[in-house]
Amino acid sequence: MTLCRISTLAASAAGLLLAGCQGGNKEEAAAPAAPVAEAAAAPAEASGEPGGIKVTVAFEGAAPAAKPLDRKADPYCAKTKKMDPSVEVAGGKLKNVVVRITSKVKVDAEVPADPIVVSQNECMYEPRVSTAVTGQQIQIANHDKTLHNVHAYRGENKENWFNSAQPPKAPVLTKDLEDGLVQLKCDVHPWMSSFVSVAPHPFNTLVGDDGTVTWEKVPSKSKPYKIEAWHEVFGKQEAEVVVEAGKVAEVTLTFKADAAAN
Numbered sequence: 001m002t003l004c005r006i007s008t009l010a011a012s013a014a015g016l017l018l019a020g021c022q023g024g025n026k027e028e029a030a031a032p033a034a035p036v037a038e039a040a041a042a043p044a045e046a047s048g049e050p051g052g053i054k055v056t057v058a059f060e061g062a063a064p065a066a067k068p069l070d071r072k073a074d075p076y077c078a079k080t081k082k083m084d085p086s087v088e089v090a091g092g093k094l095k096n097v098v099v100r101i102t103s104k105v106k107v108d109a110e111v112p113a114d115p116i117v118v119s120q121n122e123c124m125y126e127p128r129v130s131t132a133v134t135g136q137q138i139q140i141a142n143h144d145k146t147l148h149n150v151h152a153y154r155g156e157n158k159e160n161w162f163n164s165a166q167p168p169k170a171p172v173l174t175k176d177l178e179d180g181l182v183q184l185k186c187d188v189h190p191w192m193s194s195f196v197s198v199a200p201h202p203f204n205t206l207v208g209d210d211g212t213v214t215w216e217k218v219p220s221k222s223k224p225y226k227i228e229a230w231h232e233v234f235g236k237q238e239a240e241v242v243v244e245a246g247k248v249a250e251v252t253l254t255f256k257a258d259a260a261a262n
């Protein structure tokens with residue numbers, strides 16, 4: 001675990017101060033008094049005026065070669081060829097990583113009125129990984145002409161949540177999401193898997209194609225936030241980061257190719 005302290009590095013046109021997590025001490029010499037003066041003068045601590053966090057997800061080592069899935073067990077599924085999507089690396093960036101704040105966050109989370117949608121298409125769940133807000137609904141649909149069963153687990157211990165057969169043309173399944181990680185499986189087709197990261201705040205985001213996630217409007221506070229990056233094969237990387245009002249703290253979380261989770 002790394003502890004990231006904000007230090008003044010550069011001022012952007014918007015007046016935001018970029019904060020470095022991994023840099024040396026040069027910047028401290030450049031402007032040692034600024035953070036202290038701001039903290040003393042500003043109501044940042046009391047009011048939780050917003051700051052930001054930029055998380056970069058790095059991947060070290062060689063990505064494993066993509067493997068085709070063996071789907072011969074079901075002739076319907078076997079008609080289409082699919083690759084194992086559990087590890088996807090594009091341009092050196094690991095895909096399907098969720099970054100979230102795991103500490104309590106003082107925000108009124110808006111629960112989107114629209115559900116998140118997970119589809120079963122050509123005997124795959126789509127999308128592989130998604131995010132949602134606690135209380136939001138999930139809808140699961142079967143677009144295939146074969147039987148699936150949606151077997152859902154949730155939490156660190158993968159407790160059984162529900163298990164519903166979904167034959168072709170069966171109605172869409174709708175469920176309310178609670179905080180935590182959900183995994184959808186299919187007992188008929190063991191390669192089928194989907195994950196939903198559910199949090200009671202909006203700082204729970206699928207990493208972008210550029211390997212980064214940036215959150216604005218994170219309430220500032222003197223105690224560090226715990227953040228984690230999660231990947232279905234490589235597990236978790238964690239860090240702590242202090243958010244100061246009007247500044248963007250930066251942190252890098254690194255997954256290693258030879259460190260697959262158990």
Ligand SMILES: [Cu+2]
Pocket residue numbers: 123147148149186187188189192
């Ligand atoms: Cu299935």
